[in-house]
Amino acid sequence: MDKLLHIRNGEKVNRAEIPCLPFSQFRQTLLDFAEEGGQVVQFFAYQESDAVKLLAVLRSDRLFVTGCEAPQSFDSLTAVSEKFHMFEREIGEQYGLKAEGHPWLKMVRYHKNYSGTADVFGNDYSQDIPGNYPYFTVEGETVHEVAVGPVHAGIIEPGHFRFQCCGERVFHLEIQLGYQHRGVEKLLQSVPLKRLPIIAETIAGDTTIGHGLCQAQALEALADLQVDDGARVVRTIALELERIANHIGDLGALSLDVAFNPPAAYFGRIRGEYLNLSQILGGSRFGRGLVRPGGVTHVMGEEQRRLLSDKLAELTPEVEHVNELIFGSPSVQARFDNTGTVRRQDAEKIGLVGYAGRASGLAYDARVSFPSECYAELPANRNLKTEGDVCSRATVRREEIMHSTGLINLLLARSQEAKSYTPEELNLAPQSLVVTLNEGWRGEVSHCILTDDQGKIMRYKVKDPSFHNWTGLALALRDEGISDFPLCNKSFNLSYCGFDL
Amino acid sequence: MLKVLKNRLEQGHRTSRYPKEQIHLYKRFRGLPKVNSSCRAELVQQCAAACPQDAIMADACRIDLGRCVFCGLCETLSAGEFVTFSQNFEMGTAQRNDLFTSGDLPALADHAQKHFKKLFGRSLQLRQISAAGCNACEADTNVLNTPFFDLSRFGIQFVASPRHADGIHVTGPISENMRAATLETFAAVPSPKVVIASGACAISGGPFHGSEDIVGDLNSIIPVDLYIPGCPPHPLTTLHALLNYFK
Known part of the structure; x- marks a missing residue:
């Protein structure tokens, strides 16, 4: 071709x-x-x-x-x-x-x-807010409109949601974002190279490793840097820890959204335990400052390996038990089942990725299709429940927690140690293109860099999985009760800042 | 029912005894930096030039904690000769200038405004405004409501409406697209009210400093009372700052 x-x-x-x-x-x-x-x-x-x-x-x-x-x-x-x-x-x-x-x-x-x-x-654009826009409206005697945001009731990011409802029933949800826009792509193309990793790690804070890896791999390709096996192990573990922490937090929040409080409290705390494992690995609960072009800033020694492995052994049964509590409760099942369904054909049309895609029957996982780091040697996951509803998205996450735990245990059993990190001057190849993909916890994260004939970055394009998946949330709400919005929203848990850049 | 009880027994009581008992964070955690002010100038210059945040003031031999993202590069480059990051997470300050530090911060409790302690010491309700950061500050503020930290035992709550709040807690560099919403939310809080800037973004623009799409410094549009540095601030940094400033 x-x-x-x-x-x-x-x-x-x-x-x-x-x-x-x-x-x-x-x-x-x-x-x-x-x-x-x-x-x-x-x-x-x-x-x-x-x-x-x-x-x-x-x-x-x-x-x-x-x-x-x-x-x-x-x-x-x-x-x-x-x-x-x-x-x-x-x-x-x-x-x-x-x-x-x-x-x-x-x-x-x-x-x-x-x-x-x-x-x-x-x-x-002399007007301050992105609200200068005629929203899609449904008209009719019994139709009413609900507007939410940009500032929401909890500690969450800003965005505007416009529901067209008939009674409790949602005809249509329009999602208008942009409030988090801080000019990430423009910065990445114009600032000194030393700032790049810091900006990549803050494209979406909960995907620090996902975006950090995409950038590091892209710069490594352009600057011809080699990464040793030990560093690859640390990077893979970090990405899987990020996945587990986020999935656990969201399963707890889903439980809270159907008013089943104990699992929410337990998973709220247990999520923190996994963040603390990232802190053991690299000094930050979010994996900040760990992944850099050329390797990792902190090697995994015997001490860190043992701390991680012991803590995982302690936490894994607890996680299983809390999951049994959530998924074994009939009142939870009644709320999760057949709520917020995105059918497979719709998912395919809008290009849903990550657990949201897999829950709708699109098996795509960048770790399997385009493996980076250690993934080519690791076993893939298979999802059993793929009906596209909240329950499927929750179940896929439950399965991924156990799968990721298995991957980390496999990697901890390896004994490679990374060479210690020395920051290097980056000389990027001129007239080049590089595309990187990683399966971040939400799905396919991708960075693309184009260099000019001087080896300067001419265009830096970032794509967070949320760029695809917000449309999925809007579709999930069609014909749902408006009171199920928090539940549907949490089952996707999309990034505002990753979308807004 | 049996499963609920079994899980309850397994989970037990997990709330930390902080501040009655100190918490020791793992040695790799990067908290308050210690700066060696007698370090040779050449090395300081080298670190300052390499700092991705331009947070090192080489002449004064100080670090701006309002800009620093605690990436640890200066410690690595100087092999600890110029900077070492301690595990001390207590870093909140009442003055922006105090964040230009060589390792000593003034005791926050002494610099808190006394009338705030009187007004809000027993009950503090905050409205959180997320304004164009990366959601890490928000996430690590949210965890204060989990059982380990259990913020509400101190009489501090994050509330849904600015009308119910005693102040705002702002994260993010305030995008131009969030400027109006931030100002309106602040205006909706009844006086007297406090303003907290949390994280490098709200203090200095953080990783996004220099972008034309952001305000970059909360204090330039609303006067700030309390600064909580970090990228993001550790939950204990926030907890310490809130307790010392208001209690």
Whole structure:
């Protein structure tokens, strides 16, 4: 296939090898790929000298890349396949390129575009808030509207939710984000390289390792750095600890949302125990400062290995018992079952990833399809309950907790020690592209870096799994009771900051 | 029912006795840095140049804890000769200037505003505003409500409405898109009210400093009473600051 270049996860390619198709051919290639069941990993615009170009990274069981010169406006791909809908909105917002015929071309994060061209959405950015927008409304005598946010009732991130309801029943939920937009991509392209790891770790704080790894692997490919086996073990353990901590926290919160308090209290504390394991590994409960281009800053010695292994042995039965308590309770089951269902065909259309995708029957797991670090040598997980409802999403997480625990135990049994870390000056290869993917706890995290002919970062594109999955939450609420919103929301637990960048 | 009881027995009582008993964090934890002010200038310069946050003031031989993200690079680079991070998590201050430190912070309890202690010492209700950070500050504030920390035993609660609150606890560098919501939430809190800036972002813009999409410093739009440094602050850092400032 000369219209698509086959690439590998975390391997740099010469940008000259990337196809540059006429737009019509580019469009058709993407649509054909999507039609055959492929998914979009990245699809974005970038500026190279005076021209604006488009680049798409696609996945089937392999990864492909292709590109084209971007027309100022073009025939929307979303009009044919939903898989492109968020990406086309983002391209419009970032570079002012209009996807004509997009069924719902609205802003993503509410900011001025990078190219200084006319705004695609007609927004006036001298206005402070992203609320300057006519929300989708359902009209009728019995229809009412519920508006929530941006500031919410708990200690959570800001976002605006607009429900169109008939009584308790939700016809439609529209989610407008952008409140957390802090210009991450622009920063990554303009600041000194020394700041990059700190910014990557704070794209989504609960995915510190996921995003940190994506960046480290990308820079390692561009700077030709080798990572030793010991460091790979530490990185893999860190990513799995992040997964366990988040899943446990969410299962506790799900229990709280159906008013079953004891498991919420237990899992609230136990989540902290896993965060403390990350602290033993690298000094931070969130894994901050551990993963760096070239390796890890803290090696795992005998002491850390023993502390981790002993604590896991103590915690694992407790976790199992609390899970039995949650999943064995009929009143919990009654609330979890058949609530917030996203059917498989819808999940596929919107490109759901991570546990949300797996709970809807899309088995994709980047650890299996595009293994990085130690994953090629580790056993995969299999999910048994895939009906797309809250119960499935909860069950998938329960299964993943036990699977990840197993992986960590396997890795702890290895005895490689990493070499100690010395910060290195990074010299990035010029005219290159690298794409990295990792299965963060929420799903596929991907970073893509393009360098110019001086080896400077020309475009840095970040994709958090939440970019796909927020649409899943909106679909899950269709025809549900509005009082089940917290439950559905927690079963996805998506990132606002990872989406807003 | 039997399962509920069995789990209850297995879990037991887990609430920490802090502050009556000290908690010792694992040696890799990076808390209050100790700065060697007689370190050779060349090494200090080298650390300052490498610091991803530009948080080291080489001439004064101090670290700005309001900018520092506790990544530990300066400790690694200087092999502990210039900086070592201690396990001391008690880092809250009442003044921004106090965060420019060489390792000693003024005792927070002595610098707290006395009328706040009188007003809020027995009951403090806070409205949390999450404004464009990475959600780690929020997550490690939320855990104060879990049984280990059990914040409510001190009479401190995070409440849903600013109308019910005695002050705001702000995390994140305040994006331009959150500026209006932050100011409106603050305005909705009845006076007298306190303002807490939690985490490097709310204090200095943190990892995002320099971005044109953020305000970057809470104090530039609302006067701050209490600073809690960290990226994110350890839950015990927050707990210590709240207890010492208000109790």
